[in-house]
Amino acid sequence: MGGLLNRVFHRLALRRWRREVAQAATMALPQLRQQRNQARALRGQLDRLIHIADGRLALPQIGTSAFPRPHGTDWSWRPELWRGPLPTPGLSSVPSKSRLSDEVSLFHDCSISELTLRQLRNSREEDLAPFGLRMDVFKFDGSFLSLVVDLPPEACTNLARHHLIRVDTILESEKPLEIFARLNIRHGPNTEQLVRELPLGEKNVTVEYDLAYSTLNEKRIERIWLDLIFEAPDMNQVVIRDLTFARYRRANI
Incomplete structure (x- = not known):
């Protein structure tokens, strides 16, 4: 159930921001300023999530010290x-x-x-x-x-x-x-x-x-x-x- 709700909320959020992007060129300036501030706050959190996810999911494994070493x-x-x-x-x-x-x-x-x-x-x-x-x-x-x-x-x-x-x-x-x-x-x-x-x-x-x-x-x-x-x-x-x-x-x- 939780997974289904998350997918619904995600689709609603995407729909909302697509609508804001489409209206940005004609939006009143006070409202546009508010939307920009919200978008920047959201982008900061998304960038942090992407950075952490890239670090955990991509190859090779974090913390490894594996590499070829000469004999002795x-x-x-x-x-x-x-x-x-x-x-x-x-x-x-x-x-x-x-x-x-x-x-x-x-x-x-x-x-x-x-x-x-x-x-x-x-x-x-x-x-x-x-x-x-x-x-x-x-x-x-x-x-x-x-x-x-x-x-x-x-x-x-x-x-x-x-x-x-x-x-x-x-x-x-x-x-x-x-x-x-x-x-x-x-x-x-x-x-x-x-x-x-x-x-x-x-x-x-x-x-x-x-x-x-x-x-x-x-x-x-x-x-x-x-x-x-x-x-x-x-x-x-x-x-x-x-x-x-x-x-x-x-x-x-």
Whole structure:
């Protein structure tokens, strides 16, 4: 009975709003203003319902940390933004140093920001990450644009020069774009910086950082973060479908 009543109420509501839309062009302005306010309030609730429903119903499963790991991995991680829905799914006219989550922030030096960030729901069968990140860049008058991902403290625990750190990402862009991935490891007063250029035009990208070639002080490691640096990003859209990290020991030769 309840299901039948819900369907009846739903049809009545749809009929009512179709009628309001048909009359909007000739409606008296005070009444039109009232209808607009009601429509906005309704839209806000519908948008929230759709966002929650998309998060629960679409593939893949929210919260999953499943992804391929190299043999011998002793630590691995997918940041929160790619695992679950954020309280604030998007930002527009993004100022420098803005945070989209506790772990991801954006840095730039534009005088006027024409950048947007939005979390989106992955729904393709090949996607392992539940969510992705879309960045739209319109006019860009700055000299740098960097997406910063702070790794958790566990990444520093027992980190040594016999380790390799691997970063895997699925990345799409409207136009070919030069992107550099810089791993930063703060140890005492110094910061080790290891830079890799992502292959141009490839979607599934893997980069590895061999710490044997660093001057890392293993006893003083304090913090690790990754900079994704975008060169000449204006009038482009970038979607990062997934981003994962794995730490493993170098094979003995």
